Structure formats: C-alpha cells, structure tokens
Amino acid sequence: MWLNGTSDLIDLLKKKGVRRISLQFPEGLKRQSAKVTADLKNAGFDVIVSGDPCYGACDLALDTLRFADALVHFGHAPITRHPQVIFEPWKIDFDISVLTNALPLLKSTTIGLVTTVQHTHLIDSMDTFLQSKGITCIVAEGGGRTPERGQVLGCSFSAAKITGADEILFVGTGLFHPIGMAIATHARLIALDPLAGTAREVNGDAFMRRRFAVMEKARGAQSVGIIVSTKSGQQRMDLARRLASLSPAAVIILMREIIPGELLNLGFACYVNTTCPRLAYDDQVRFPVPVLSPPEFEILCGARSWDEYTLDEIV
Amino acid sequence: MWLNGTSDLIDLLKKKGVRRISLQFPEGLKRQSAKVTADLKNAGFDVIVSGDPCYGACDLALDTLRFADALVHFGHAPITRHPQVIFEPWKIDFDISVLTNALPLLKSTTIGLVTTVQHTHLIDSMDTFLQSKGITCIVAEGGGRTPERGQVLGCSFSAAKITGADEILFVGTGLFHPIGMAIATHARLIALDPLAGTAREVNGDAFMRRRFAVMEKARGAQSVGIIVSTKSGQQRMDLARRLASLSPAAVIILMREIIPGELLNLGFACYVNTTCPRLAYDDQVRFPVPVLSPPEFEILCGARSWDEYTLDEIV
Numbered sequence: 137m138w139l140n141g142t143s144d145l146i147d148l149l150k151k152k153g154v155r156r157i158s159l160q161f162p163e164g165l166k167r168q169s170a171k172v173t174a175d176l177k178n179a180g181f182d183v184i185v186s187g188d189p190c191y192g193a194c195d196l197a198l199d200t201l202r203f204a205d206a207l208v209h210f211g212h213a214p215i216t217r218h219p220q221v222i223f224e225p226w227k228i229d230f231d232i233s234v235l236t237n238a239l240p241l242l243k244s245t246t247i248g249l250v251t252t253v254q255h256t257h258l259i260d261s262m263d264t265f266l267q268s269k270g271i272t273c274i275v276a277e278g279g280g281r282t283p284e285r286g287q288v289l290g291c292s293f294s295a296a297k298i299t300g301a302d303e304i305l306f307v308g309t310g311l312f313h314p315i316g317m318a319i320a321t322h323a324r325l326i327a328l329d330p331l332a333g334t335a336r337e338v339n340g341d342a343f344m345r346r347r348f349a350v351m352e353k354a355r356g357a358q359s360v361g362i363i364v365s366t367k368s369g370q371q372r373m374d375l376a377r378r379l380a381s382l383s384p385a386a387v388i389i390l391m392r393e394i395i396p397g398e399l400l401n402l403g404f405a406c407y408v409n410t411t412c413p414r415l416a417y418d419d420q421v422r423f424p425v426p427v428l429s430p431p432e433f434e435i436l437c438g439a440r441s442w443d444e445y446t447l448d449e450i451v
Numbered sequence: 452m453w454l455n456g457t458s459d460l461i462d463l464l465k466k467k468g469v470r471r472i473s474l475q476f477p478e479g480l481k482r483q484s485a486k487v488t489a490d491l492k493n494a495g496f497d498v499i500v501s502g503d504p505c506y507g508a509c510d511l512a513l514d515t516l517r518f519a520d521a522l523v524h525f526g527h528a529p530i531t532r533h534p535q536v537i538f539e540p541w542k543i544d545f546d547i548s549v550l551t552n553a554l555p556l557l558k559s560t561t562i563g564l565v566t567t568v569q570h571t572h573l574i575d576s577m578d579t580f581l582q583s584k585g586i587t588c589i590v591a592e593g594g595g596r597t598p599e600r601g602q603v604l605g606c607s608f609s610a611a612k613i614t615g616a617d618e619i620l621f622v623g624t625g626l627f628h629p630i631g632m633a634i635a636t637h638a639r640l641i642a643l644d645p646l647a648g649t650a651r652e653v654n655g656d657a658f659m660r661r662r663f664a665v666m667e668k669a670r671g672a673q674s675v676g677i678i679v680s681t682k683s684g685q686q687r688m689d690l691a692r693r694l695a696s697l698s699p700a701a702v703i704i705l706m707r708e709i710i711p712g713e714l715l716n717l718g719f720a721c722y723v724n725t726t727c728p729r730l731a732y733d734d735q736v737r738f739p740v741p742v743l744s745p746p747e748f749e750i751l752c753g754a755r756s757w758d759e760y761t762l763d764e765i766v
Contacts, residue, residue: 158705166716170674173702187678187706187713199681200705203688359485363502366514373518387488390473390515391502392707398502401481 142175145208145224149181152222158200160186162211165226189393194281194291194369194412194450196221213253215281215289215369228254230330232265238305238328238335239269248299248323249273249286252308255330256284262307274299281369281450288313290414291450293320306338312414314338319447344445346420347432354426355436357405360386363394363427365411372410372450379408379430382437400424408433413448457490460523460539464496467537473515475501477526480541504708509596509606509684509727509765511536528568530596530604530684543569545645547580553620553643553650554584563614563638564588564601567623570645571599577622589614596684596765603628605729606765608635621653627729629653634762659760661735662747669741670751672720675701678709678742680726687725687765694723694745697752715739723748728763 149157157176161169169185176183184204186197193212200207201220211226249266251259263273275286276295282288288295288306296304296317303324306314314327319340328335360383364376373388380386389402394415399407406426409416416427429448434440464472472491476484484500491498499519501512508527515522516535526541564581566574578588590601591610597603603610603621611619611632618639621629629642634655643650675698679691688703695701704717709730714722721741724731731742744763749755 163716166713167718169704169717170702170719184679184703184705185676185717187676187704187717188708189710189713197705199707202681203705361500361502364499366517387485388499389484389502390499390512390518392514393503395504398481398504401478402484402500402502403482404485 142172142179145222146176146179146181148222149176149206149208150179152206154205155180156182156204156206158184158186158197158204158207160190160197160200160207160209162190162192165211168210191412192289192369193223194367196368198368211253213256213283213287218368225257226254227257228331229258230255232258232261234330234333235262235265235307235328236269237333238307238326239271241326241335241337242271242303242305243324244301244303245270246272246274246301246303247326248296248301248304249275250288250296250299250304250306250313250317251286252289252313253284253287255307256287259284259286266305273305274301288317290316291412291448293317293447293449296321296323311338312418315340315343316417316447319343320449343417347417347429347445350420350426351428351432351436354406354428354432357426358385359404359406360433361389361399361402361404361407362386363407363409363411364388364390366390366392367411370411370450375430376408376410379410379433382434382439394419396422396424399427409448413450416448457487457494460537461491461494461496463537464491464521464523465494467521469520470495471497471519471521473499473501473512473519473522475505475512475515475522475524477505477507480526483525506727507604507684508538509682511683513683526568528571528598528602533683540572541569542572543646544573545570547573547576549645549648550577550580550622550643551584552648553622553641554586556641556650556652557586557618557620558639559616559618560585561587561589561616561618563611563616563619564590565603565611565614565619565621565628565632566601567604567628568599568602570622571602574599574601581620588620589616603632605631606727606763608632608762608764611636611638626653627733630655630658631732631762634658635764658732662732662744662760665735665741666743666747666751669721669743669747672741673700674719674721675748676704676714676717676719676722677701678704678706678722678724678726681705681707682726685726685765690745691723691725694725694748697749697754709734711737711739714742724763728765731763 173183193215208222210224214223276298278284281292306327314325318325325338327338362376362380408428416429488498508530522536525539529538591613593599596607621642629640633640640653642653677691677695723743731744
C-alpha cells in the first residue's frame with residue numbers, strides 16, 4: 137500500500153542534506169517500518185524508528201531528534217509545524233463514482249463536503265462528480281489544525297462549521313467524525329464510507345445519551361484528576377488550570393498515554409480529559425471511572441449551562 | 452504507610468524557595484498522590500502530578516519540569532542526579548529478629564548481605580543482629596546506580612559481586628534479585644522475605660532453561676528490533692548501535708514504554724531489549740515474540756560464547 141515508494145522521500149532527504157533520520161508511523165502503518173528503514177539504510181542514511189503509540193500529527197516523536205537530524209512523520213498532515221519534521225502523507229484512493237451511493241440520502245442541492253486527510257487529494261474530484269449530479273458543494277479552505285481543503289479531524293470540525301450548510305456529506309471511515317459534526321453543526325449529516333461503499337444518515341442522539349449517563353456518574357465525585365497531555369499538539373495546560381480552579385478537589389495530572397490501569401492506580405473518582413478529545417468519547421468503556429470532556433466538567437461545576445453542551449475541540 | 456508525613460518535605464521545599472512542584476510516585480504509591488497534593492496545596496504550593504507509569508529512579512518525569520521548578524520523586528534512591536529533582540525515600544521497617552528465619556539455611560560464618568532500597572536504612576541493624584548470631588557480614592559501600600550501603604537493583608548487582616562472598620543473604624521481596632545475583636555471582640543465594648518471614652535458597656537453573664528456550668525461538672529471525680529507552684536512566688544508544696552492527700536485519704527502535712501490542716504492531720520477528728533489563732526476563736510471557744537481552748543476542752550472533760552467558764546489568 138506504499139503509494140509512491142521511498143524514492144521521492146530519499147530525494148527530499150538528500151536535498152535537505154540530512155543523514156540521521158528518525159521515522160514515525162501511526163498504528164496502522166507501523167508494519168511498514170522494517171521495509172522503509174531498509175530502503176533508507178541502503179540509500180546511506182542512519183535510521184531509527186519511533187516505537188511509541190501514535191494516533192496523529194498531534195503526537196510528534198520529537199524525542200527521537202536527540203538522535204536524528206530530521207523526523208519523518210507518516211500518514212498525517214501537519215497540526216503543529218517543526219523545522220526538523222517532514223510530513224509524508226498516506227493517501228488512499230477510491231473510485232469517485234462510489235459517491236453515487238450517497239445521492240439517495242441527500243435532500244439539498246447545496247451541501248458541505250468534508251473528508252479525512254487520507255482522501256483530501258480527491259476533494260476536487262468529489263466536488264466535480266457531485267456537481268455533475270446537480271449538487272453544489274461548499275468546501276472549506278485549509279487552515280489551523282486542518283491544513284488541507286475540506287479536512288476534518290476528530291478534534292477539529294472547523295471545515296464543517298465554516299460551510300454553514302444545513303446538510304453535510306462526510307466521506308471517510310468510522311462514525312466518530314460525522315457524529316461529532318452532527319452535534320457541532322446541528323446540520324443533517326450523511327456519512328459515506330468510500331471503501332465499503334456504504335452511506336447512512338448519522339445523528340448525535342445516542343452519543344448524547346451516553347455522555348449524560350457518564351456525567352451523572354461523575355456528579356459529586358470527591359476527587360478529580362484533570363489530565364494534561366505532554367504530546368506536541370495536545371498540551372492544554374492553560375485550559376487545565378482554568379478547569380482545576382472550578383473545584384477544590386481537582387488535581388492536575390500530566391500523562392503521555394492515557395492508560396486505564398494508570399487511572400485506576402492514581403485512584404481519582406473521576407477524570408477530566410484535556411488531551412485528545414476522542415479519548416473521553418471513544419474509550420469510556422475501557423476506563424474504570426467517568427472521564428469527562430472539559431465542557432462536561434464545566435456543566436457539572438455550574439460554569440456552563442446544559443444548553444451550551446458542546447463537543448470538545450482543540451483550537 | 453506515609454512514614455514521616457509531608458511536613459519535612461514541605462520544610463525542604465520552602466528552604467529551597469521553590470513554589471511550583473511536580474510529584475512522581477512509583478506504581479505502588481500512586482494512590483498517595485491526592486493526599487500529598489492536598490497537603491502541598493494547603494501549604495501554598497502549585498502542584499502537578501506525573502501520571503505516567505514509573506518503576507524506578509531510572510525513569511524521572513523530567514517532562515513535568517516544563518511546568519514546575521522541582522520534581523519530587525518518591526520511593527527510590529537516585530540512579531542519576533538532576534539539580535531539580537528531590538528524592539523522597541519510602542522506607543519500610545520490619546522486626547530485625549525475622550532474620551532468625553534465614554539462619555538454618557546459612558552454611559558459612561561470613562556472608563555477603565544485600566537488600567533493596569526500602570530496607571537499606573536497616574542494614575546496620577541487620578549486620579549487628581547477624582553478628583550476634585556469630586555471622587560476619589560483608590556489606591558493600593554505596594556507589595553508582597546503588598548509592599545506599601548494601602543496595603541492589605534489578606539492573607545492578609554490584610553490591611553482591613563486590614562482597615566476593617561464596618554465600619549471600621538477600622533481604623527483600625520477590626525472587627528476581629536473588630536469582631539474578633545467583634547467576635551473576637555464582638554464590639549460594641539465600642533469600643529472606645522480611646515481611647512474609649519466609650526464607651529459601653534460590654538458584655538460576657530454571658531461569659536459565661527458560662532463557663535458552665527463548666534464544667532458540669529467536670534463532671534465525673529475519674528481522675530484529677533493537678529497543679532503546681528514552682527514560683532518563685535507561686537510555687543505552689551506544690550499546691544499541693554496537694548490537695545493531697552485528698546483524699543487517701537489525702533496526703533501532705526508540706520506545707518509552709515497552710507495550711506488547713506495540714511490538715506486535717511493529718511486526719519484527721524478535722527484539723533485543725537495551726532498556727530496563729528486567730523487562731526481557733520478567734515479562735516474556737506478555738510479549739508476542741522473543742525479547743532477548745543484549746548478551747543473549749551477542750551469543751546468537753556469534754559475538755559471545757555460551758560460557759560467557761551473563762545477566763544484563765546497566766553500569
């Protein structure tokens with residue numbers, strides 16, 4: 137599944153004049169490390185691989201730069217820039233005509249169009265295809281944490297909000313992004329999985345019911361751990377300090393990986409997650425106690441009204 | 452189980468004139484964090500807690516110093532010194548007369564005496580007690596990674612080797628240390644658990660059989676990941692580079708926590724562990740493929756003879 141092989145990368149690294157390289161792959165691509173390392177070694181580079189978990193460009197293995205002149209981060213568009221980090225995208229193609237499967241679900245002739253970084257190189261083709269079916273797409277320009285046109289992240293739905301559309305088509309896998317956008321935009325959300333070819337309408341109702349249940353469990357907790365990430369693009373200490381000031385029972389906890397066993401060891405009655413927002417939402421079943429988002433904690437502390445319930449995004 | 456409370460610590464911190472403090476506890480003491488934090492906050496300090504796993508003074512949470520003037524590391528004697536780190540021991544007392552239980556197993560009148568950091572404050576009392584029973588103890592002075600008199604670590608058996616004794620009494624919990632010392636010193640090893648009161652002779656035979664089986668499984672592996680730690684007192688990049696030069700199939704991998712799932716994701720056929728030596732020895736059952744110690748890999752590469760099999764220690 138290596139789209140361009142490593143020759144372009146080798147040319148780029150030679151042009152930059154770096155010799156000692158570190159490589160970082162997200163979980164789904166880690167298996168590529170032996171092959172890519174062999175290619176680069178054969179081309180004369182000194183190579184080390186980051187073996188730590190990686191789920192996004194918010195988690196750059198900057199610690200490897202102690203032993204390398206440049207870090208090549210695979211699979212994601214940049215969230216934060218760093219002079220020694222090279223971002224190598226991992227583009228996944230699909231047959232554009234798969235969008236046909238979403239057409240019966242669309243009610244409007246003007247929609248917002250969003251996708252994830254693996255498919256942003258196809259956004260213009262998707263736009264053109266839908267245009268040919270009589271549908272006008274609004275596509276947000278890239279910016280901030282989402283530099284690609286039409287790109288959304290699990291922690292940033294700006295590209296959906298900016299469209300202002302009442303109906304949004306999300307092209308990508310999984311339901312987290314479309315559910316998040318449904319809650320964040322109040323728009324009608326159609327999700328098309330371009331690899332499986334399945335399309336469906338998505339709303340946030342079941343998600344919200346689960347979150348309210350978690351919040352009820354956390355109410356009256358005698359001790360609260362406010363978790364702050366040390367990862368390059370997830371650290372929100374200012375937010376954590378503000379949240380900690382809402383409760384005398386709050387303690388700020390610095391963590392790299394949010395490991396359920398560590399939350400159990402630390403022994404707090406509930407936690408507030410200021411790291412990757414998806415952790416609280418996706419992984420609650422793995423956690424021994426309630427893990428709240430920052431807005432949820434604010435509601436429990438009376439610092440935000442229930443009507444202002446919103447998904448946590450990193451800006 | 453907090454021996455002296457936090458008042459001495461508070462006095463020390465005030466004397467040092469630091470106001471922003473981070474706290475790090477090993478796994479068994481993490482639960483103390485809420486109470487200690489509350490005490491320090493009430494005394495006027497700004498406090499954050501490191502929530503990452505911690506198994507020794509080889510793993511200082513230096514990343515917390517981005518938000519704190521001083522890090523208080525609980526439960527271990529220093530392995531590496533750092534101007535901003537304060538080490539707070541966690542001493543565990545026991546009734547010295549429990550040593551009576553080891554007497555029937557001792558064959559010599561001159562023995563080496565070693566223990567772990569929780570009990571080194573009792574080493575003189577142990578020495579005196581055994582003297583009163585007609586047994587002369589050789590106790591190594593502290594130094595290097597083991598600054599306390601008579602102290603051994605899972606990665607450093609110097610205090611046992613230095614005694615030169617043919618018989619060594621280890622006072623502490625668990626069997627890893629005494630098995631390691633039996634292999635490292637070829638001395639007769641008696642282990643006394645001072646809390647359970649049980650004494651037994653220990654040898655390395657079963658341990659060695661298990662290790663030889665792991666080595667056989669690793670023989671002929673087509674790809675080898677040489678794991679290097681980023682932790683403050685475990686990083687051995689020079690050793691890793693030397694090991695990597697022994698095999699064209701070797702790739703250097705930088706990791707913080709050695710997580711079995713990550714080893715599986717990376718997909719190497721075997722690994723060599725240059726981080727905490729205990730990981731390869733204690734946790735093999737958790738790993739999906741063989742994880743060798745550096746000397747074991749050298750033997751498989753023909754760079755060391757089988758007669759020179761030794762336990763990995765960090766010097």
